[in-house]
Amino acid sequence: MNKVILIGRAGKDAELRYTAGGTAVANFSLATTKKYRAKGGELEEKTQWHNVVCWGKTAETAAEFVSKGKQVAITGEIEYSKYDDKDGKTQYKTEIVVEELELLGGPKRD
Numbered sequence: 001m002n003k004v005i006l007i008g009r010a011g012k013d014a015e016l017r018y019t020a021g022g023t024a025v026a027n028f029s030l031a032t033t034k035k036y037r038a039k040g041g042e043l044e045e046k047t048q049w050h051n052v053v054c055w056g057k058t059a060e061t062a063a064e065f066v067s068k069g070k071q072v073a074i075t076g077e078i079e080y081s082k083y084d085d086k087d088g089k090t091q092y093k094t095e096i097v098v099e100e101l102e103l104l105g106g107p108k109r110d
Contacts, residue, residue: 016063026059
């Protein structure tokens with residue numbers, strides 16, 4: 001089973017485009033932060049960045065409502081791919097392909 005659940009904040013506004021066949025696809029980055037106590041007892045944070053892709057109606061919803069700083073929950077699967085860049089060097093990409101998108105809250109306040 002390949003299933004992932006993430007709750008975090010969008011790193012940028014969702015960008016919507018359409019495939020040649022007319023299918024909507026949206027991309028955005030998602031930051032998840034873990035807080036923990038270091039050996040010395042001080043509170044520390046570690047942030048992970050995830051590349052997120054949505055398809056179809058979910059993509060259109062993301063484009064309309066997911067903006068930088070917005071808190072969202074996503075359920076989906078991890079997809080790994082590789083490709084050759086313009087210099088012929090092999091590149092690897094990891095994306096979270098969204099099955100469900102839930103809008104949780106507004107942008108983070110300073």
